Amino acid sequence: MNELSLPTFGKSVKRKEDDRLLRGKGRYTDDIKLPGQTFAAFVRSPHAHAKILSVDTEMAREAPGVVAVFTGAQMKEDGVGQLGVGWTVYSVDGEVQKVSDHRALAVDRVRYVGDAVAVVIAETRDQAKDAAEMVMVDYEELPAVVDPARAQDPDAPQLHDVAPLNRAFSWEIGNKDAVDEAFAKAAHTVRLDLRNNRLIPNAMEPRAAIASYDPGLDQYTLYLTSQNPHGMRTAFSLGFGIPEHKLRVVSPDVGGGFGSKAFQYAEETTCLWATRKLGRPVRWTAERSESFLTDRHGRDHITHAELALDSDYRFTGLRVHTIANLGAYMSGSGSLVPTYMYATLLSGQYNIPAIHAHVDGVYTNTTPVDAYRGAGRPEASFVVERLVSHAARTLGIDPAEIRRRNFIRNFPHQTPVVMEYDVGGYEASLDKALEMIDYAGFEARRAKARDRNRLRGIGISTYVEACGIGPSRKLGQLGAGGGFWDSAEVRVTPSGKVEVFAGSHSHGQGHETTYAQLVSGLFGVPVDDVMVSEGDTDRAQAGTGTYGSRSSVPISAIVTACQKIIVKARKIAAHVLEVSEGDVIFEDGIFQAKGTNKTLTFPELAGAAYVAHNFPTDEIEPGLKEACFYDPPNYTFPAGCHICEVEIDPETGRLEIVDFVAVDDFGTVINPMIVEGQIHGGITQGIGQALLENAVYDADSGQLVTGSYMDYCMPRADDAPSYRVAFTETKSTSNPVGMKGCGEAGAIAAPPAIINAICDALDVDDVPMPATPERLWRIANGLGGA
Numbered sequence: 001m002n003e004l005s006l007p008t009f010g011k012s013v014k015r016k017e018d019d020r021l022l023r024g025k026g027r028y029t030d031d032i033k034l035p036g037q038t039f040a041a042f043v044r045s046p047h048a049h050a051k052i053l054s055v056d057t058e059m060a061r062e063a064p065g066v067v068a069v070f071t072g073a074q075m076k077e078d079g080v081g082q083l084g085v086g087w088t089v090y091s092v093d094g095e096v097q098k099v100s101d102h103r104a105l106a107v108d109r110v111r112y113v114g115d116a117v118a119v120v121i122a123e124t125r126d127q128a129k130d131a132a133e134m135v136m137v138d139y140e141e142l143p144a145v146v147d148p149a150r151a152q153d154p155d156a157p158q159l160h161d162v163a164p165l166n167r168a169f170s171w172e173i174g175n176k177d178a179v180d181e182a183f184a185k186a187a188h189t190v191r192l193d194l195r196n197n198r199l200i201p202n203a204m205e206p207r208a209a210i211a212s213y214d215p216g217l218d219q220y221t222l223y224l225t226s227q228n229p230h231g232m233r234t235a236f237s238l239g240f241g242i243p244e245h246k247l248r249v250v251s252p253d254v255g256g257g258f259g260s261k262a263f264q265y266a267e268e269t270t271c272l273w274a275t276r277k278l279g280r281p282v283r284w285t286a287e288r289s290e291s292f293l294t295d296r297h298g299r300d301h302i303t304h305a306e307l308a309l310d311s312d313y314r315f316t317g318l319r320v321h322t323i324a325n326l327g328a329y330m331s332g333s334g335s336l337v338p339t340y341m342y343a344t345l346l347s348g349q350y351n352i353p354a355i356h357a358h359v360d361g362v363y364t365n366t367t368p369v370d371a372y373r374g375a376g377r378p379e380a381s382f383v384v385e386r387l388v389s390h391a392a393r394t395l396g397i398d399p400a401e402i403r404r405r406n407f408i409r410n411f412p413h414q415t416p417v418v419m420e421y422d423v424g425g426y427e428a429s430l431d432k433a434l435e436m437i438d439y440a441g442f443e444a445r446r447a448k449a450r451d452r453n454r455l456r457g458i459g460i461s462t463y464v465e466a467c468g469i470g471p472s473r474k475l476g477q478l479g480a481g482g483g484f485w486d487s488a489e490v491r492v493t494p495s496g497k498v499e500v501f502a503g504s505h506s507h508g509q510g511h512e513t514t515y516a517q518l519v520s521g522l523f524g525v526p527v528d529d530v531m532v533s534e535g536d537t538d539r540a541q542a543g544t545g546t547y548g549s550r551s552s553v554p555i556s557a558i559v560t561a562c563q564k565i566i567v568k569a570r571k572i573a574a575h576v577l578e579v580s581e582g583d584v585i586f587e588d589g590i591f592q593a594k595g596t597n598k599t600l601t602f603p604e605l606a607g608a609a610y611v612a613h614n615f616p617t618d619e620i621e622p623g624l625k626e627a628c629f630y631d632p633p634n635y636t637f638p639a640g641c642h643i644c645e646v647e648i649d650p651e652t653g654r655l656e657i658v659d660f661v662a663v664d665d666f667g668t669v670i671n672p673m674i675v676e677g678q679i680h681g682g683i684t685q686g687i688g689q690a691l692l693e694n695a696v697y698d699a700d701s702g703q704l705v706t707g708s709y710m711d712y713c714m715p716r717a718d719d720a721p722s723y724r725v726a727f728t729e730t731k732s733t734s735n736p737v738g739m740k741g742c743g744e745a746g747a748i749a750a751p752p753a754i755i756n757a758i759c760d761a762l763d764v765d766d767v768p769m770p771a772t773p774e775r776l777w778r779i780a781n782g783l784g785g786a
Helices: 018-022 072-077 125-132 176-185 229-240 266-278 288-294 377-395 399-406 426-436 439-451 472-477 511-523 552-577 602-611 672-692 745-762 773-780
Strands: 038-044 050-056 066-071 116-122 136-141 167-174 188-196 208-214 219-224 247-250 282-285 301-309 315-327 355-363 455-464 486-492 498-502 530-533 584-587 590-593 599-601 624-630 639-648 655-665 724-728
Touching (some): 066 266, 116 266, 176 315, 176 355, 188 377, 229 247, 266 282, 301 377, 315 377, 377 399, 377 745, 426 724, 439 455, 439 639, 486 552, 498 552, 511 530, 552 584, 552 599, 552 624, 590 602, 639 745, 655 672, 655 745, 672 724
Parallel strands (some): 315 355, 655 724
Antiparallel strands (some): 050 136, 167 355, 301 315, 486 624
16 A cells, blocks of 8 residues: 655644633534423433332322423334444354343343333423332232353343343353464463453543434434444434435533543433424433443453463463443443454454463443443553563563563564554664663662552553554454444635545544545645534445544545545646646645646636636536445554653552653654643553452442542543653554544553552552552551452
8 A cells, every 4th residue: 555645744833622612602512402402311220230120200290391201111112212232253062142121211121220111302401300210010929030151050030031040142152272382382371360340431421312303304312421322323214114215413622521422322312202203302411320220331351361482481372251231231232342343352462372362241230331431452552461471570581571571573463363563663663661760770779668667669661553444344244333444525615725524534634634634634725624524324324433443444544535636637638738647746635737937726726627618518527526445454552662650659549650751653644742641641541441440339239339529530630640651653654644643542551550560669569459558558567468
């Protein structure tokens, strides 16, 4: 693939979108007001597991302002309300994953606290909330199971009849026999039991939806806080039998998503159904307590991992068994995340000849689990990097040296678990990170800390992630329910301004700036002359949304569409300049006839394209507008090395991150400032997982104990150090820009770097996440801390 290089690449252009967002001029779903709108409030289960014996709505229907009260039985009668699953995996025995009904409003049984049972629709939000409390639901409470380690016990409560032992799938990848042989011949083996703690996404903006129906046109409009508006249109079209051209989905400004807003939820499904029933718009905005209970949670893996090494400390085999908590129902990507997005990355940056992973996906009476920033990649990196550092500690070899000794050096490299890495330069990232943190001087710093009664430790984490997934045909063979291409349309106006309509969605990524910067470089026009539009299915023809650091795909579509325009523009310029097409040079926004002083600026050429006086319109159509559907030939594989240095006060357990360096290889970096912002945000979320955040359910009742910010600890400014960031570069071969994804690197690399540093400081094999001050104090004082 020809590599694109533009003068606008590598420039930290200020974000165009920030002016309106920082001045409070953004337009979020809850800002939208429609004539005649009504408000929805959901009646939710207070039990983790119970049969629904009856639902009495009479009192609620008579409450002031109430327009309607609906139950799951009514939705079921209309043949709607089933939430979809977007990926299919098969168990070792060839059986397809076990998926039960997941209805927007439960009908016979509730399976987690927060499961929606009914909806009240009223003239005001307060009236709807008040009336929702009047809905009387008679439950028969059932035993609950919340611990994935217990879910497969023969005596554990069963959530779904179709899934005996609560097992949705028992999946594997790799060569078990080769791994067994590697362990049989190994000079050394190490093992760890790890838990990847459950996280609650906590996007700044809660989920919201507004649905309206136009009976005259028989058309629906759904405003939604979604990362994937086109995907949601397809899901609702299929689920409701609405032709896609009769359903418009609009995702305006969205205040963060982190994966949790990429799926179909009960609330927008109910609003869309109810708007036609009532003939009035129906709106809903989550309260923060609802977000805690119902936003898709992340992570929650229990893993046993073993590593085999030869006498030179080279890795020869990796064996992994993971129990992945799916929650109460299979979410949209619920089976994808702990399988193909997790186990396929277990090779990390290392040349491991034999790998075998076995994953049991289990149902529990907890909120469904799905993609959260990194989505499987952080879980894989945590297993590998903790195991590698544990091996270094156990065998008495330097953590940097054991990594260096096992790096992949020859590319392309086929791992034993599906992935083929196209390029990489792992040693360069390690070397730069070691230099930046002054690794050679660490022991002196440790000694000085010891003099101050502080325990100092250093932790290394390298990673590889897979972004911009494709091609669609290959993913279909692995169980994908849809394609993973993306599309873009580029329109040049008669005055030379440019409009870009992309199928992606920006909810913090800075697309308005990066896409404009890209087009500015291609056409030689000012960045401010480029308008970027996303998030509206009536403006962009098709798309696959934004998640998984996949914006290299829509960027490739934009590049291809722009290149088509340049080809056409050169033909038009040849006629206007009265030279052959081969004699037209286009550079820095100027079309010039070779060997002459005859030129056309890009705006002049655009005007000529629409006036259409100077070229044969029977051969060249007037105007400048092109589109592209781009299906990537392979993933991109960003990689890097993060190193964390910590100090712990053994008297209080207080931890300070005294230094953190991140060296990442994202290929071509279009806007370094935006990329650095993504890294900072990712690392901060990684700090949250490693040190602070943990979703906890009561083992007996199934209640979410950490159901508010009083109990669920989020990172604050004083928890985040001043990160130091640098880049190395190997260019991806799967897109014309040579770029790789960057949005999730920090969340992937930070947790193992931090925990490795803590283990080094405390001189212990493992510290479970989150490494809270109490836990660290107990370990430092020999009181245990698991």
